[in-house]
Amino acid sequence: MFRRFFRRNSPPRFSYQRLIAEIATALPAFPGRWILFCDHPLDRSDRLRLKPGDRVATGGKLVPFIDSPAYVIAPATGVITAIEPFLGDFGRRLTRIDLRTDGPETIDPGFTEAAAEVSIETLRAWAGDLPGGLDPTALTPPDQPIETLLVSAVEADLLSVSAQYVLKTRTDAVRQGIEILRQVTGAKRVILAVGRESFQGLGGHLHAEIRAVSGIYPASAPALMVKELLGRQVPAGAPLAKLGLAVVSVEAAASLGRSFAEKRLALEKIVTVVDRDGRRSLVTVRVGTPVAEIFEALGIRLGAGDRLIAGGPMAGACLFTDDHPVRPDTHCLLVQDPAAVTHCSSDPCINCGECVRICPTHVPINMLVRLLETGKYDIAADEYDLWSCVDCGLCSYVCPARIPIFQYIRLAKHELALRQVAETENV
Amino acid sequence: MSDAPKLIVSHAPFLHGGGSIVVRNGQVLLALIPAAICGMLRWGVPALAVIALSVSSAMAWELIFNRISRRPVTIGDGNAASLGLVLALVLPATVPWWMVVAGTFLAVVIGKEIYGGIGANPFNPVVVSVAILGISWKGYMDFDAMLLTYDPGFVMMEPLTAAKAFGTEAVARFSAFDLLMGRQAGAIGAPFGFWLIVGGIYLVACGVVRWEIPASFLAAVALVAAAFHLSNPQLYAGPMFHLLTGYTLIGAFFLAPEDSGSPVNFWPMLIYGGAGGLMTVLIRNIGAYPDGVIYAVLVINLINPLVDKIRPKALGRAA
Numbered sequence: 001m002f003r004r005f006f007r008r009n010s011p012p013r014f015s016y017q018r019l020i021a022e023i024a025t026a027l028p029a030f031p032g033r034w035i036l037f038c039d040h041p042l043d044r045s046d047r048l049r050l051k052p053g054d055r056v057a058t059g060g061k062l063v064p065f066i067d068s069p070a071y072v073i074a075p076a077t078g079v080i081t082a083i084e085p086f087l088g089d090f091g092r093r094l095t096r097i098d099l100r101t102d103g104p105e106t107i108d109p110g111f112t113e114a115a116a117e118v119s120i121e122t123l124r125a126w127a128g129d130l131p132g133g134l135d136p137t138a139l140t141p142p143d144q145p146i147e148t149l150l151v152s153a154v155e156a157d158l159l160s161v162s163a164q165y166v167l168k169t170r171t172d173a174v175r176q177g178i179e180i181l182r183q184v185t186g187a188k189r190v191i192l193a194v195g196r197e198s199f200q201g202l203g204g205h206l207h208a209e210i211r212a213v214s215g216i217y218p219a220s221a222p223a224l225m226v227k228e229l230l231g232r233q234v235p236a237g238a239p240l241a242k243l244g245l246a247v248v249s250v251e252a253a254a255s256l257g258r259s260f261a262e263k264r265l266a267l268e269k270i271v272t273v274v275d276r277d278g279r280r281s282l283v284t285v286r287v288g289t290p291v292a293e294i295f296e297a298l299g300i301r302l303g304a305g306d307r308l309i310a311g312g313p314m315a316g317a318c319l320f321t322d323d324h325p326v327r328p329d330t331h332c333l334l335v336q337d338p339a340a341v342t343h344c345s346s347d348p349c350i351n352c353g354e355c356v357r358i359c360p361t362h363v364p365i366n367m368l369v370r371l372l373e374t375g376k377y378d379i380a381a382d383e384y385d386l387w388s389c390v391d392c393g394l395c396s397y398v399c400p401a402r403i404p405i406f407q408y409i410r411l412a413k414h415e416l417a418l419r420q421v422a423e424t425e426n427v
Numbered sequence: 428m429s430d431a432p433k434l435i436v437s438h439a440p441f442l443h444g445g446g447s448i449v450v451r452n453g454q455v456l457l458a459l460i461p462a463a464i465c466g467m468l469r470w471g472v473p474a475l476a477v478i479a480l481s482v483s484s485a486m487a488w489e490l491i492f493n494r495i496s497r498r499p500v501t502i503g504d505g506n507a508a509s510l511g512l513v514l515a516l517v518l519p520a521t522v523p524w525w526m527v528v529a530g531t532f533l534a535v536v537i538g539k540e541i542y543g544g545i546g547a548n549p550f551n552p553v554v555v556s557v558a559i560l561g562i563s564w565k566g567y568m569d570f571d572a573m574l575l576t577y578d579p580g581f582v583m584m585e586p587l588t589a590a591k592a593f594g595t596e597a598v599a600r601f602s603a604f605d606l607l608m609g610r611q612a613g614a615i616g617a618p619f620g621f622w623l624i625v626g627g628i629y630l631v632a633c634g635v636v637r638w639e640i641p642a643s644f645l646a647a648v649a650l651v652a653a654a655f656h657l658s659n660p661q662l663y664a665g666p667m668f669h670l671l672t673g674y675t676l677i678g679a680f681f682l683a684p685e686d687s688g689s690p691v692n693f694w695p696m697l698i699y700g701g702a703g704g705l706m707t708v709l710i711r712n713i714g715a716y717p718d719g720v721i722y723a724v725l726v727i728n729l730i731n732p733l734v735d736k737i738r739p740k741a742l743g744r745a746a
């Protein structure tokens with residue numbers, strides 16, 4: 001209690017976690033069941049093309065809806081056991097598909113045929129679910145070609161070491177992935193961004209400029225990385241493509257490289273798992289593996305009041321159950337003890353300015369938060385730089401009033417995006 | 428799955444630095460304790476009574492107002508207590524009890540709560556209160572008149588009033604060291620410069636006070652006082668004198684940096700503090716009042732929203 005009076009309240013300087021050689025790695029047993037999320041709402045079951053009982057082959061493309069091209073990739077050979085609507089963060093409506101492993105593994109030939117041609121069409125048709133999270137549409141924006149491609153090997157969040165591990169253990173696949181990305185985008189320049197600490201020992205055979213970026217969180221935020229490496233500013237709220245840029249995670253590049261090299265879709269994903277006591281392990285699992293299976297393999301038991309977090313401690317999202325899959329962009333799973341949970345308060349902003357001084361993008365948060373609390377999102381966006389925010393969460397971390405600032409910001413961005421969609425549809 | 432444990436679901440970030448309003452106010456209280464103890468030793472039981480009454484009545488007013496306005500009870504955050512303590516330290520030890528109660532009412536209710544509570548007040552609540560007290564009951568805020576009964580063994584003349592009335596000659600008897608150690612007539616805690624500096628540095632180290640504000644405030648006081656002194660050494664006292672007398676130090680470390688009325692960006696903080704120091708000496712040397720800190724802080728609180736607009740351009744913002 002007394003010690004609290006003698007510690008500095010702020011500001012923190014978070015270094016990304018470094019990959020150490022002694023880290024435990026694990027390969028959980030091949031699961032008997034799988035969960036997949038398709039990014040399309042299931043509102044009319046009569047528009048479904050798939051049904052429970054259908055058989056799927058490993059690497060097969062499942063297109064659940066008659067009227068939508070949305071697809072997911074089957075991680076294993078088996079039978080669909082259920083198709084249900086699922087409500088994600090901010091009320092996002094998805095479709096959940098459950099599979100059961102059944103029979104010997106057969107590989108779907110679809111991608112093997114498609115892989116003969118390295119093109120953006122192939123990527124669009126097959127790579128949307130690749131481990132590492134790749135958005136093929138961002139690679140070929142309609143009005144402007146990608147000039148410079150950034151492949152990010154900087155961790156997405158604190159505690160995670162997945163990206164460094166991928167770079168270290170799958171260097172060849174990364175090189176092949178970079179080649180393919182270069183080919184499909186036509187990018188003249190490819191930069192591999194690496195944390196300053198892990199910069200050493202990387203050879204020149206990657207066919208990319210290797211550049212070091214700061215090892216201090218949130219250097220991996222795309223807009224900050226572009227600023228640090230290229231000295232350019234992405235206009236607030238605009239996609240990187242506006243500047244002819246795209247950022248791809250190193251794991252997505254590796255998955256891409258491996259898929260084309262082996263003519264078979266990469267399914268495995270590296271996930272850093274951090275137990276409540278801070279014990280860290282790296283697991284290699286297929287996308288779609290239920291979290292519960294991983295925890296069982298690692299001997300992690302969830303208790304009442306724990307928090308289970310997908311993604312890192314700063315910008316991740318809570319899961320309400322371990323009956324949830326590893327998704328293409330799940331780089332880290334984190335269990336937090338109830339004792340480690342700091343609750344938000346209903347105190348108002350005291351204008352201490354801690355948030356303003358920590359914000360890497362100079363958002364005037366002390367003003368912004370007043371507008372967000374009262375739902376004045378338009379003014380927040382127009383005058384108080386809401387869209388400059390890179391979603392790092394540091395402002396919430398330092399706020400002595402414990403205002404959930406970051407959540408307000410995410411909510412505001414979400415609401416504004418919805419409004420924009422509504423406006424375009426009404427025109 | 429019914430046997431699954433119930434997990435807590437909340438939103439990112441899942442870490443927190445541990446800072447809180449309670450801790451911050453606790454740190455302010457702690458920073459003021461040395462000066463408060465010195466005040467009690469110097470002025471005796473009356474000082475103790477004022478401090479006790481001020482802290483308790485400030486908390487009482489906040490509780491009453493919370494109840495009347497049907498809002499959550501906020502005295503637990505320690506802000507009322509710290510306002511009460513700061514107020515006590517700038518009052519004379521012999522001030523009548525009803526004035527203390529009126530002062531805390533002005534600070535807590537008029538200065539803070541009617542704007543919506545902590546963080547919403549445009550002016551420093553203590554400063555508002557002292558300004559109104561000074562206008563309403565001028566006599567009771569006059570240190571020379573109030574401290575007549577004391578004979579602590581040093582010149583019992585409020586230094587700023589003496590300088591104003593009789594010029595620098597009258598204050599030549601004050602050594603800087605005596606002033607620093609609080610051997611001067613004045614408020615309960617404000618004269619104990621050394622301990623205020625210690626407390627202030629502690630608050631800066633804890634991150635409660637942004638160093639830019641006290642530093643620029645004190646620098647401006649010193650510079651402007653030096654300029655006056657050079658122009659007319661007989662009439663205007665030197666920078667050391669101005670730094671160590673009146674409310675300068677308590678103002679620089681405890682009044683001007685109060686969160687709600689002060690800027691948060693770098694240049695605005697320097698402008699804000701600098702303007703405060705400048706106003707302080709201007710009022711002292713050419714204004715009507717012996718001390719200028721209170722009005723100076725009111726003025727800079729007033730310009731705060733304006734100067735705090737000077738801020739770095741956010742990432743990716745056009746022009």
Ligand code: SF4
Nearest residue numbers: 359389390392393395
């Ligand atoms: S506003 Fe908060 S979450 Fe956004 S960039 Fe600034 S500190 Fe990070």
Ligand code: SF4
Nearest residue numbers: 349350352353355399
């Ligand atoms: S939002 Fe929090 S950190 Fe920012 S100024 Fe207000 S109280 Fe301080």
